[in-house]
Amino acid sequence: MSKPQSITLHINDEDHDVRVQTQQTLLSVLRDQLYLTGTKLGCNQGVCGACTVLRDGVPTRACLTLAVDSTTFAITTIEGIVPADDLLPIQQAFIDAAAPQCGFCMSGMVLVAKSLLESNPHPTREEIREALSGNLCRCTGYTKIIEAIELMSTRSA
């Protein structure tokens, strides 16, 4: 084990000084050192999308991102987009469409949905499917998640 290094990460509009190993992922720092546990550890191989965060606004895998290599980016986790004691319109749309089931994939799904709708407020079903293609849900079969994003799209008309 090498000596930990001191770095500053820009997470949810705040600077966080942390000491990390080179091989430590951003996911590990978020969950184990900063206790931002809304970002989930699933496969740790970049396949499942449960660890999705926004890196300069773009959905990215926290498990495939080394913390030491992330110092120049603005990182946004699910905690960073949700207002205190309130819901985002996109979260309300997920609830209204009954999209969440066990909830494990939801942080990633909501961040991907938010990013998609910001760049494309009225996506086609195919565009929604493409945006969600990197996020696995083992409960719902995806239909209600797609419907939630379509619902949000109609509400922002």
Next chain:
Amino acid sequence: MRYCCPTSIEEAVAILNTDEDARCLAGGATLVAMLNAELLSPSTLVSLRAIADLDGIRHTDSGITIGAMTRHAVVANDQRLNNGLTVVRLAAQEIGHPAIRAVGTIGGAIAHADPSADYPTALLAANAEVEVIGSSGARTVPAGDFFQDYFTTALAHGEMITSIHLANADPGTVSSYFKVARSDGDFAITSMAFCGNFDGSTCTAARVAVGGCASTPLNVTAVDKMLIGAELGSDQVTMAAQALADACDPIDDVRGSADYRRLLVKRLLPRVLQRAIDQGSN
């Protein structure tokens, strides 16, 4: 494990040459997954993210040069990659899913040299040249020589990839890519890339590459020759497809059996040719 973030190619090469066990870190899509799985534990990671010279797509008189750190999403959306070079753009569009294409790089993908990955097969069909640099200077390696075995490239110790050069194709050249995978974004069971020319539905020039069916992507000169003068749907194409399948050396794995892969090779050749003709008529 040490971490370095050099700002120039020279500095990166110097680190690679002082530390035998150092590895370049590009987008991390593959390397960090391998670190997480404890398949790899280099002494030093040389992050290439701060080297501006490695990023982006440049037009030159002789063709198009793609910097090693260019993200898949950038290649997937670059409409200058058309006609004979469309195959490279189509391959980039097939890699993983949006979150992977946002970080993964062409240099990282080909350094990994997975014969089931999308870029190696497309770059072999496009006859791309890989530009590498080491302590004794830069050199250019044709794609056909770059991929040497499973996960093994022509990179010597202390060398790194700087860019991929795609020469201008002859006028009228068309290209296409076709992948069969278990699910969208997965590695290929079998993939096929084509660059060439047609007169109507008759092939007048061909360069075919197959992925996922040997230790490297495969180009068979004899098959390319068999396709010249072949009309789509003719026995000549069927015979070329059979010869291509015979030249493959696939393995049985979780994605498919060797026999299934050979079957796919025979089925994919006519489809990849048709797709190229369709592209030319658009």
